[in-house]
Amino acid sequence: MNVKVINENNDYAGDVHPTEAWNYLMSEKSSQLIDVRTKAELNFVGMPDLSTANKYVHNVEWQHYPSMELNHNFDLELENILKEIDFNSDDTLFFICRSGARSSNAAKLMTGAGWDNSYNISYGFEGDPDPSHKRGQLNGWKYEGLPWIQQ
Secondary structure, eight states: OOOOOSBOOTTSSEEEOHHHHHHHHHHOTTEEEEEOSOHHHHHHHOEEOOGGGTOOEEEOOSEETTTTEEOTTHHHHHHHHHHHTTOOTTSEEEEEOSSSHHHHHHHHHHHHTTOOOEEEETTTTTOOOOTTSOSSSSSSTTTTTOOEEOO
């Protein structure tokens, strides 16, 4: 199954619609979802739920809360997780954050580290803000009605 890209990018495999990522994650065993948001965001806003595919969402923070300092060990932390589950660099990684900015940076970093099938989920978990500055009203994982949980 090929990943349908909505925006090509020279720095990583491309941007995909949340529903495309969901469908691929559900049908392809050799795919994983990496949520790069802070643990605080996951607790307060929620996170994707892949339990119907017997998969976990792996959380590796791109930035650390509350300082929002860049996680300089991001690639090493993620590679350790992927090694633990016998994942290899030919398999597919999808990255998600709130809106798609941090996750695109993560996809770029991991592509540079040899993970060529690194995709960014466009619009992220919450999506772009609407005219009244509220998220979740225009696009994103939650807007698409994809499964999610809040702890």
